[in-house]
Amino acid sequence: MKGKCWDKSFSRFMYISGLIILFNIAVLSIFGLVYIHFTINTYNIILLFLILVIIISTVLLILSTAAVFNAYKNKKISKHFMWFVKSALKTVFPAAVFVSTLAGVEKDAVRKLFVEINNIAVESTGLKYRAENILILLPHCLQNSGCAIKVTNDVNNCKRCGNCSIGDVLKIADRSGVPVIVVTGGTAARNVIGRDKPGVILSVACERDLSSGIADVGSIPVMGIINERPNGPCRDTALNIVELEEKLNSLLSV
Ligand code: SF4
Incomplete structure (x- = not known):
């Protein structure tokens, strides 16, 4: 299996190298013709x-x-x-x-x-969405590092104990019926978006993950909220819950 993986990577490397060499030869030939024939x-x-x-x-x-x-x-x-x-x-x-x-x-x-x-840009379109067409995407680092409950499988396992922002977001989402998913990273987020195909996403993450996520998703509008990192990156992060509620209300149809 390991050898097979290596073979695949090696073939891909050879294929890309071959393309680059062919491209260089084509460019050189064009330049050569230009040099010989052009006035x-x-x-x-x-x-x-x-x-x-x-x-x-x-x-x-x-x-x-x-x-x-x-x-x-x-x-x-x-x-x-x-x-x-x-x-x-x-x-x-x-x-x-x-x-x-x-x-x-x-x-x-x-x-x-x-x-x-x-x-x-998302707000300026003025588009409103039904609750079930909105997806709130939260990063795993929002969860209190001392909490043993697995919220990535099912966010409803959260006891809303108040020790981290996940419970606060759920209380707001529960009122409007908007689905919430906690993801472990960019790949998991892309999988969820591909599976659920929401109309709009309200996503919480750091500057780097949010900007790359927004660029990746492309056709689906994403409203971003930058997380707060009082304990450094990726650990016990938080968010401005008022900002989340305001942004959610701006997307929700009445
Ligand atoms: S609100 Fe409480 S139960 Fe829910 S994830 Fe945070 S620490 Fe765990």
Whole structure:
């Protein structure tokens, strides 16, 4: 079994390496042909085309950044700006995280803004959902580390004892009938979303998990709440329960 796994990984590695080599050969051949046959006019046309591409992408970047600024300032996105905000969420923010990584600076500030702008985009659609079409997704690290009850299998095992935020979330969810699931990580979350296919997700996690989760889910709107980490990451975390209730009410149809 181990050998079989290794064979599969090795074949995949060889396949990808082969593709990269073929790609490089194709690019080299094209450059070679260009070098041999193209005139100075052709080079000028290519240069003009590249200038045009850079001008268009710069204009789009300026408009997307302005749309994000507008959303941040007004806490609302008009339908004229929505496309630009969504394209900024897909392009400008990942680029900003990448540049922050290269520069060795704090990435969570960019991710926090990403979650905030994404939430404004979800709220600005004004869409309302029935309780059963909403899914509250909680991370396992919210559970009190001293609690032996297994809540990942069935959250209703929780005794609502008040020693962690899971009980508080359940009390709110019980009132509206919204399902709650506690997951151990990103893969478990993706499996639950694939199985339950909710209309909208209200998810609690750290900046990194929330931003990658929102980007992964794609077609399903996700409202994010960043957790509080008084004991460091991934242990006895908490959340602002008032914020959760407000966000839930903003999604629920009456
Ligand atoms: S509220 Fe109490 S019973 Fe429920 S998960 Fe937290 S510590 Fe455990």
